[in-house]
Amino acid sequence: MTTPPFAPPTHAEIAVVSAQLGRQARGVVGIAARCVCGNPTVVATSPRLDDGSPFPTFYYLTHPAATAAMSTLEATQVMPELAALLADDEDVAAAYRTAHEAYLHDRAQFGEVPEIDGISAGGMPTRVKCLHALAGHALAAGPGVNPIGDAALERSSWSPERCQCEDPGAATR
Ligand SMILES: [Zn+2]
Numbered sequence: 603m604t605t606p607p608f609a610p611p612t613h614a615e616i617a618v619v620s621a622q623l624g625r626q627a628r629g630v631v632g633i634a635a636r637c638v639c640g641n642p643t644v645v646a647t648s649p650r651l652d653d654g655s656p657f658p659t660f661y662y663l664t665h666p667a668a669t670a671a672m673s674t675l676e677a678t679q680v681m682p683e684l685a686a687l688l689a690d691d692e693d694v695a696a697a698y699r700t701a702h703e704a705y706l707h708d709r710a711q712f713g714e715v716p717e718i719d720g721i722s723a724g725g726m727p728t729r730v731k732c733l734h735a736l737a738g739h740a741l742a743a744g745p746g747v748n749p750i751g752d753a754a755l756e757r758s759s760w761s762p763e764r765c766q767c768e769d770p771g772a773a774t775r
Contacts, residue, residue, distance in 0.1 A: 608632035608646060619645055622664045628652065631712050634661050634742035639765040643668055644738045646708075649715040656717040660709035663738035666768070671760035672733040680757055684750050685730045694749045695728075701748040702727035705739055724751070 611619075611630050619627040619642050629651040635644035643665040651657050663669050675681075688695055705722040724739065725731030726748075733754045740751025741762065760766060 608634055611645075615642060618642055619664050622666055627664075629657060635738075635762065637665065637762050637765055637767055639767055641665070641765075641767045643762055644741045646712070646742070649709050649713050649718060656715045658709075658718040658721050659723045659735055659738075660705065660712075661723070661735070661738040661742045663734045663741070665760075665766075667766035668737065668741075668758075668760045668762075669734055671758045672737055672754065675754060675758060676733050680733070680754070681730055684753055687753065688728070688730060688750065697747075697749045699727040701739065701743070701751075704743065704747060708742075 609632060611633055615633055616627050616630055619630060619633075622642070627645065629648040630645045631648050632646040633642045633644070634646040635642070637643050643663065645662050645664050646660055647657055647662050649657055649660060663672065688698060702722045705726065706720070709722075723732065724735030726736075730736070730750055733751075736748055736751035737754045737758070738751070740748040740755055745752055755761070
């Protein structure tokens with residue numbers, strides 16, 4: 603496994619992420635995935651924030667259209683459907699455990715934090731609890747790493763290949 607392939611964020615990128623979140627982005631160590639237009643869709647966040655608090659969700663979905671799409675999916679029957687997939691398919695379950703390990707490995711590049719040792723995000727390695735976190739990981743890692751995140755994105759109305767940014771020019775200013 604390799605170090606996550608992203609550079610430290612620029613001030614302009616932090617500004618775009620803060621606008622997406624509607625608050626100042628905290629602890630961002632890189633842009634882990636982008637829209638086809640170049641705007642951030644997922645940020646990587648330090649496992650320990652500047653105020654000292656532990657932050658397990660290394661890959662955090664920031665894009666407003668993406669987060670809305672995942673909230674819509676969570677409100678449907680998709681959660682129990684994906685949980686059943688995990689329970690019934692040993693290959694999926696094994697891949698999900700591997701995704702959990704990959705997530706922890708990626709995060710550990712930015713520091714070991716005892717409070718969240720072995721804790722990843724989204725319900726990994728055995729449950730499906732947050733599609734935002736799982737889709738964020740799937741977008742950052744690329745297809746074939748997080749099977750539940752991939753499945754959530756496949757069922758989603760949102761895709762990074764079709765720009766739904768409210769202000770696509772924001773990334774370049
Ligand atoms: Zn876009």
